Amino acid sequence: MSQHYRITLLPGDGIGPEIMAVTVQLLQQIAPSFDLSFDLSEALIGGAAIDATGTPLPEETLEQCRRSDAVLLASIGGYKWDTLPRHQRPETGLLGLRAGLDLFANLRPATILPQLIDASSLKREIVEGVDIMVVRELTGGIYFGQPKGLFETETGIKRGVNTMAYTESEIDRIAKVAFDTAGKRGGKLCSVDKANVLEVSQLWRDRVTALASEYPDVELSHLYVDNAAMQLVRSPKQFDTIVTGNLFGDILSDAAAMLTGSIGMLPSASLGASGPGVFEPVHGSAPDIAGQDKANPLAQVLSAAMMLRYAFNCVDAATAIEQAVQTVLDRGYRTGDIMSEGCQLVGCQQMGEVLLQAIVDLNSSET
Numbered sequence: 001m002s003q004h005y006r007i008t009l010l011p012g013d014g015i016g017p018e019i020m021a022v023t024v025q026l027l028q029q030i031a032p033s034f035d036l037s038f039d040l041s042e043a044l045i046g047g048a049a050i051d052a053t054g055t056p057l058p059e060e061t062l063e064q065c066r067r068s069d070a071v072l073l074a075s076i077g078g079y080k081w082d083t084l085p086r087h088q089r090p091e092t093g094l095l096g097l098r099a100g101l102d103l104f105a106n107l108r109p110a111t112i113l114p115q116l117i118d119a120s121s122l123k124r125e126i127v128e129g130v131d132i133m134v135v136r137e138l139t140g141g142i143y144f145g146q147p148k149g150l151f152e153t154e155t156g157i158k159r160g161v162n163t164m165a166y167t168e169s170e171i172d173r174i175a176k177v178a179f180d181t182a183g184k185r186g187g188k189l190c191s192v193d194k195a196n197v198l199e200v201s202q203l204w205r206d207r208v209t210a211l212a213s214e215y216p217d218v219e220l221s222h223l224y225v226d227n228a229a230m231q232l233v234r235s236p237k238q239f240d241t242i243v244t245g246n247l248f249g250d251i252l253s254d255a256a257a258m259l260t261g262s263i264g265m266l267p268s269a270s271l272g273a274s275g276p277g278v279f280e281p282v283h284g285s286a287p288d289i290a291g292q293d294k295a296n297p298l299a300q301v302l303s304a305a306m307m308l309r310y311a312f313n314c315v316d317a318a319t320a321i322e323q324a325v326q327t328v329l330d331r332g333y334r335t336g337d338i339m340s341e342g343c344q345l346v347g348c349q350q351m352g353e354v355l356l357q358a359i360v361d362l363n364s365s366e367t
């Protein structure tokens with residue numbers, strides 16, 4: 001009997017619909033080979049939802065996501081909605097989705113594929129072999145802490161306020177995910193904070209340190225975030241697993257993306273203690289290239305592979321997608337963001353077509 005999964009698709013804005021279309025074709029193509037069947041249904045989020053319904057996360061979208069086995073999200077946002085009040089912006093919809101599904105753990109792997117070493121802006125000896133997992137706390141910290149808002153002093157001066165706050169239990173649950181993740185990888189965990197300045201970071205460091213005794217096989221280290229940013233670029237191979245808060249994780253994962261050649265290569269999984277996860281590229285809606293068939297769909301495609309692995313435990317199907325990505329890169333196909341000399345420049349759609357061909361070829365070489 002085939003395994004059946006309900007997946008909510010959230011194409012969102014900008015390049016979102018373009019990279020989602022490629023990914024959906026790929027999922028449909030691989031399903032029969034692995035005895036899988038998918039019920040794929042789209043819902044609105046972000047700017048597309050604002051335009052259609054006036055709100056960036058309609059209640060029906062959240063409900064549909066809750067009823068799904070997994071959610072595949074592309075990207076939200078764009079210039080058109082940047083001047084709306086905060087609560088009406090596309091980004092608020094994304095944060096509402098993460099909070100609404102209690103997705104506190106965001107796994108962002110940054111792995112350099114051998115074919116893309118030349119596309120990295122750093123030297124071969126620095127990036128070759130990089131394989132880092134950033135575990136980013138996703139539903140707390142300065143993104144959600146109270147008080148927040150735009151206030152006015154008695155003398156009428158505007159004051160913008162956000163609060164970086166973590167409770168012990170919020171730190172413990174993300175730290176446990178990170179220790180477990182590190183234990184299954186290279187056994188090294190680096191916790192990144194700003195404990196030399198921030199109270200919230202001192203609590204973070206104290207809790208992570210206290211938990212370390214429960215994970216004797218994991219070697220724990222700590223770095224301040226400014227140094228961590230520098231070390232990521234100077235000597236990224238020193239890192240195996242990184243755990244950090246919401247804002248630092250947002251910034252460090254974009255920096256880590258450039259080790260791999262392009263942010264168009266970085267997938268992610270946003271997971272809670274139970275319920276459906278959201279699988280989404282690390283990048284945004286790339287409004288500068290939207291609608292031009294220039295987007296790299298591989299981060300979205302690799303996010304679908306993470307969904308197959310983490311949400312459905314379909315390791316073979318996930319591996320097939322990852323192999324297809326390697327095959328198209330071996331064959332020299334590149335979107336503009338990862339282009340190097342001697343390779344063939346393709347658009348988003350054509351990258352989708354060569355991926356489908358790679359799956360056909362993989363299947364026929366196995367039969």
Ligand SMILES: NC(=O)c1ccc[n+]([C@@H]2O[C@H](COP(=O)([O-])OP(=O)(O)OC[C@H]3O[C@@H](n4cnc5c(N)ncnc54)[C@H](O)[C@@H]3O)[C@@H](O)[C@H]2O)c1
Nearest residue numbers: 074075076077078264282283284285286288289295296337
């Ligand atoms: N998860 C999300 O949906 C998400 C993540 C980040 C930013 N955003 C939103 O996206 C909008 C644009 O933000 P930004 O410009 O700061 O970041 P961005 O990630 O959208 O783009 C940064 C740069 O990377 C390029 N890029 C990104 N993805 C690419 C891809 N797949 N292929 C090729 N090039 C790619 C873009 O063209 C741009 O030059 C904003 O509204 C922001 O809030 C959404």
Ligand SMILES: CC(C)[C@H](C(=O)O)[C@@H](O)C(=O)O
Nearest residue numbers: 077091092094095250282284
């Ligand atoms: C769009 C924005 C809310 C989001 C974040 O800051 O988490 C994005 O940058 C990301 O990395 O997923």
Ligand SMILES: [Mg+2]
Nearest residue numbers: 250251254282
């Ligand atoms: Mg980001």
